[in-house]
Amino acid sequence: MNTLAFLLTQIVNALSQSALLFFLGVGLTLIFGLMRIVNFAHGALYMLGAFVGYSLTKWSGNYWVALAVAPVVVGLLGAAFEFAILRRLYRRDAHAFLMVTFGLALVVGEAVRLTWGPDALQVPPPDLLAGVMFILDEPFPLYRLFLVATGVIVAVAIWQFLERARLGLLIRATSQNADMASALGVDVKRVRSAVFGIGCGLAALGGVLAAPLVTASNGMAATVIIDAFVIVIIGGMGSFLGSLIGALLVGFVQVFGNYYLPDLALAFMYLVMLAILVVRPGGLLGKEA
């Protein structure tokens, strides 16, 4: 295999990995930016997305239906949780959220195990994306290219949404100063529910998209939540652009690290994070925390 082709396939690999990580990280960072909550349940919701996606694919026989519906289902569940429980806690200490979302992570994790059983479930990619394409004569799974494309589309969509849509404007205003936004007539409570729902929906989108690649399994929550934390911390908690940069950095470190330094890849990711935090305690684009 020639070097250029190898490098290219690795880069696309890393980009597809980054795309999956981005869906997780951006939801986490939006939620943190708005509510100052570290959502421990984010990984569990990602997993829930994958399993709901599995059932929807099976039921409808169409992966695209799952891709469209599963994030909405999980997003609505997230919004309902915010409405029922988190809403009571905004005047309380930050550690109340830690505990509540930790509890939610346990409940969701167990509910998934009870509903879908302990085994990993295969989600076949749609026929359209099942094949390979050739990059400089090297075969490459089409599905990963699809992930890269989806990542770009979603990133642009979120960016445009935050910049142009009315709800995006309200989200930015509430993140900057919730009291002032409230005084100006913004219904802060509804903005919070919406953002929590959107963040959970994005995690679920990541889960549905990851399922054909890694199968839907009970273990997937515990591993991805830390990756998501790392991304958000590197980029700066609450920063949209930061989560994008963080996802790219982590994606590339994971893919290239696994190839060149398989023994050190995992440690390397945390070292990068430590180094960044020591230089910039708030993350690359975050405010000084």
Next chain:
Amino acid sequence: MSAGLRALLVSVVVVLAAAPLGLPPFAMTLLTEALILGLFAMSLDLMFGYTRLVSFGHAAAYGLGAYACGFMLLHTDMPLLFVVFGAALLTGIVAIGVGWICTLATGVSFSMLTLAFAQLLYAISFKWTSVTGGSDGLAGIPRTPGPFGFDALTSKTGFYYLVLACLVGAFLVCFALVRSPFGAVLRGIRENEAKTIALGYNTRLYKIAVVAVAYALGGLAGALYAPFAGFANTELLFWLLSGQVLIMVIVGGSGTLVGPILGAAFFMLMEHQLSSWTEAWALYFGLIFIAFVLFAPQGIWGVATAWLQRGRNSTRTS
């Protein structure tokens, strides 16, 4: 500490000391583990409850203590007693470096730095196979007798007394610490760090010191766990444990020292009882946490003391 409270705690210790006489071996195993976890949770309370340093990576202390102790017991002939305290001391020394770096940041960034350290150790424990045994961990950790043929600690009951003594000793150390001028500065940092700095205290040094003490005691708990369980594995360094111990502190009642011990015991009992009743124990576990946050934010110890207080007041008025 009021006289009544002191009497209560002393009687609890007496009951615990008498426990091996009446409890079956199986219950003793549970109780030993609960006390070890109690020590672990109490050590975090120094940081979380008294200084508001929210560590997301306290498993680092536990795991480091456990691995250090396990390694030394497996590869040297040093007696258990020395090794346990040596491992705790080592953890405390490492923590000075950890604390020095982590206290560069405050708030959520501090939490995330502690998490990064713990995960770094977790990653290392997987790969440094010659020392840590990789994903298998260290197994068959002995309880080496000595010195001078002293072998009372090698039995299960003897080891239980070592754990109990460590917990009581650590509690007395922590209690003296939080009552001392040092502890007053810690509470100052918790309530308002800027003001404490304005009063002329170098708060960062205080924070590094409390991190070192908390890690040393957390390391002591880990160092007791390794010879108790006979193994040390990567799960002892995993973030899930860091989350769980934080929950124990909060459920028990943070900033009280006693509360986190109760929280740890409650956590263990619930896990044990629920898992024997139902396969879906984690589901109920999660619901219990959520209920605690909503209905008993001051934790078990907070509820208990408020209840005792109310009882006393009502007898006084009647």
